[in-house]
């Protein structure tokens with residue numbers, strides 16, 4: 001059993017603030033009182049544990065996981081891969097990574113999405129996988145299209161893939177979005193630009209990874225995910241209280 | 243040459259957006275893709291303790307229910323043990339202690355069935371009152387919000403709880419307490435979350 005150790009304080013200045021006036025939905029969905037800071041207890045340093053029986057081996061292949069036999073989704077075939085690390089640069093092993101995205105036309109398979117771009121009959125738009133012993137994860141999918149959304153009358157989301165990660169403790173729980181290097185919509189997007197630090201915006205931008213492409217087949221993007229790190233020392237006051 | 247600490251920095255959060263269901267609850271988005279969606283069964287069939295339901299609404303700063311929220315619950319078993327290798331003790335076979343639920347698209351109501359957790363040993367040997375850790379995300383929420391669900395029938399334990407007592411404003415402590423009721427032999431706790439405004443729920447930076 002690993003000894004309980006707490007997480008480093010989250011650097012809130014690196015995350016978007018709750019209230020961002022240019023991202024209109026956040027205006028009434030942002031707490032106004034300060035968050036109450038907690039030192040980690042057992043409730044925060046623990047979190048759900050997943051196993052390989054929770055998922056199927058094809059769950060990480062969005063090109064086949066919803067396609068009819070012998071058919072494929074339309075779009076630019078991509079590999080999205082990288083590692084889940086903590087702030088100490090150690091791999092986060094056996095952790096669940098889940099993604100979801102629009103299809104190549106920018107349309108989501110969701111009963112609430114009414115964008116006029118068509119649903120792709122061979123594309124579901126979600127995948128999940130567990131990181132390996134090196135913290136490595138891998139998905140195959142198609143590159144999502146940009147899509148319009150109601151913020152200003154002419155607002156467009158840059159192409160993006162949503163990503164959800166667990167880590168080992170509930171305090172590491174994180175949802176983010178993966179953008180693609182070079183997308184001209186990135187500097188215009190209020191959701192991306194809610195991230196206050198340009199260096200942090202770079203961190204949510206996947207890089208074209210020519211070495212990982214499959215020639216004549218699939219292009220690749222690399223995206224490492226960093227979760228909060230943990231102290232190397234134990235709780236000064238042991239959880240058992242003795 | 244100055245020393246470099248070489249720490250990496252946490253990936254910035256981004257909103258889960260309105261279509262979070264596709265990835266985390268595809269059935270609700272309107273399609274079936276996985277053998278099994280995760281987070282539907284928090285306690286499992288073998289869990290000891292009192293079977294309960296927890297339900298509520300999540301309201302925005304105008305008092306309107308938010309209908310595209312995804313909530314995750316994380317809790318100990320009835321002995322106060324988390325199903326995690328770093329927490330000493332055993333949990334029942336099939337007890338995961340984690341659940342995922344979405345709000346109804348029409349009404350905004352959410353609810354999950356579980357068992358009531360036991361008290362958990364906190365820091366400095368101080369017992370934490372029974373509670374469920376709650377994390378919620380939605381369109382318009384830039385970084386997931388953390389709160390805790392405590393129980394209205396645990397007055398003495400709540401009064402001694404080290405986390406509740408961090409909330410200086412006594413009125414605000416009430417926002418952390420789910421209200422117990424019994425109907426048709428079922429125990430239901432009501433826990434409405436107010437994201438913003440006068441009765442804003444206490445959220446934690448954990």
Ligand SMILES: [Fe+3]
Pocket residue numbers: 102157160162259261
């Ligand atoms: Fe999106």
